[in-house]
Amino acid sequence: xxxxxxxxxxxxxxxxxxxxxxxxxxxxSTVNMKGAGSSLVDKSIFTALEQNLTSFMNDRKxxxxxxxxxxxxxxxxxxxxxxxPGNDMYEGKIHVHLSRPVYNSSYNSPLLSYQDNYFRxxxxxxxxxxxxxxxxxxxxxSIMAYYANLFLGITFDSYASKGGTAFYxxxxxxxxxxxxxxxxxxxxxxxxxxRYWLLESFTNPSYDALRKFIYQYHQEGMDIMSxxxxxxxxxxxxxxxxxxxxxxxxxxxxxxxxxxxxxSSEFVNVFSGATMEDKQKASNILRRIDPSNMEKYxxxxx
Numbered sequence: 001x002x003x004x005x006x007x008x009x010x011x012x013x014x015x016x017x018x019x020x021x022x023x024x025x026x027x028x029s030t031v032n033m034k035g036a037g038s039s040l041v042d043k044s045i046f047t048a049l050e051q052n053l054t055s056f057m058n059d060r061k062x063x064x065x066x067x068x069x070x071x072x073x074x075x076x077x078x079x080x081x082x083x084x085p086g087n088d089m090y091e092g093k094i095h096v097h098l099s100r101p102v103y104n105s106s107y108n109s110p111l112l113s114y115q116d117n118y119f120r121x122x123x124x125x126x127x128x129x130x131x132x133x134x135x136x137x138x139x140x141x142s143i144m145a146y147y148a149n150l151f152l153g154i155t156f157d158s159y160a161s162k163g164g165t166a167f168y169x170x171x172x173x174x175x176x177x178x179x180x181x182x183x184x185x186x187x188x189x190x191x192x193x194x195r196y197w198l199l200e201s202f203t204n205p206s207y208d209a210l211r212k213f214i215y216q217y218h219q220e221g222m223d224i225m226s227x228x229x230x231x232x233x234x235x236x237x238x239x240x241x242x243x244x245x246x247x248x249x250x251x252x253x254x255x256x257x258x259x260x261x262x263x264s265s266e267f268v269n270v271f272s273g274a275t276m277e278d279k280q281k282a283s284n285i286l287r288r289i290d291p292s293n294m295e296k297y298x299x300x301x302x
Contacts, residue, residue: 021065021152023072024057026050028079037086041274045125046081052129053077053144056094060131061146063167074099074108075151077144079119091120094143098151100158111154113262118184118194119143138178143184145197146174153202157211158218163213164202171199193254201255209246210255213239222270233274240267240285247289260290270298276301289298 025223029048030043057077067073077097083091094116099108121139140148149171153164175196178185184194201207216239223234247256262285271282279300286297 007217011290018059019066019069020058021062021067021073022057022148023074024148024151025076026054026057026079026144027076028053028081033090033092035084035085035086035091037056037084037089040086042125045094045123048296049079049127049140049256053079053140055146056129056141057133057148060148060151062145066209071098072168073151073155075147077147077246079261088122090123093148094119096147096281098154100155100218102218102225104226109218110262110266111218112258113153113159114198114258116143116184116195118191122181133173134177136174136179141193142174142178146171147176150199150202154214157202157214158192159215159218159254161210161215163215168199172203175199178193193257197254198258201258207246207250207255209242210253210259213243213246213259228258229273233271234269237278237282239286240282244285244289256289260286260293264290264296271300 020300028046029043030046033041078095079092080095081090081092085091096112096114096116096208097110099110100113101107114122121143129141129178130137133145145221149167150162153167153181155298156163156167165202173274175185180186185196186194187196200225209248217236221232221239223232224235243256243259249252250256267282267286271279274282286300287294290297
């Protein structure tokens with residue numbers, strides 16, 4: 001993908017030759033589905049669910065911007081249905097992944113890797129896949145629209161400082177319209193790291209450093225690596241230092257944790273060709289903000 005084309009998109013220049021924004025792979029897994037109603041389910045309805053949601057994500061226009069085919073945002077959503085308690089109700093998890101190309105390379109940098117543990121919905125044969133930005137019509141389409149806008153928000157943030165604000169606002173509207181009886185949307189401590197708290201990482205002004213990190217790391221760091229590895233590494237190290245400051249100010253910050261889950265392997269690879277001094281600095285920061293991967297980061301300096 002040409003970097004200058006993305007910049008054109010970010011700065012709102014469009015042409016009629018462009019099309020939808022997303023290239024989203026949607027899959028539905030029922031391999032481990034259990035529950036009282038599981039033996040009564042015609043699993044062919046989940047094939048229809050997968051096909052309809054693929055169309056829902058990829059054929060719909062999510063913004064006023066237009067993208068050429070090679071500019072489409074690459075992402076994936078896997079619905080893992082684990083329980084069928086009966087009465088056409090289903091429960092499970094959602095795995096989402098988002099990436100964006102690094103300028104002048106064949107490499108895609110991961111932007112988001114997240115497991116949504118609050119997935120409960122009702123689904124029947126011939127279910128209408130309705131969606132309205134101004135009202136909450138069905139759990140599944142609302143969740144998919146939430147992630148579509150979140151994908152756009154994070155991607156735009158990675159190309160322009162706070163470029164994704166308009167899409168985060170759409171996510172806020174979806175959350176605001178969700179019924180209090182639905183799981184995954186609530187502003188409560190009972191549901192840790194649900195869709196509300198995930199979005200909070202990008203919309204709470206106290207956590208602005210997270211959005212700055214996304215922009216600095218990708219646009220000013222990864223995207224210049226092909227021109228100067230030294231300069232790219234220096235910017236990325238500076239971005240990590242800012243992320244550490246955020247983590248020190250707000251220990252256990254959800255956004256920092258998600259960044260580390262998404263990028264732990266990439267962090268190691270980025271610094272593989274760096275000086276020993278920079279490797280040591282990065283290792284020290286990463287071990288503090290992401291102790292779960294301490295062994296991985298310790299190997300950076302060996």
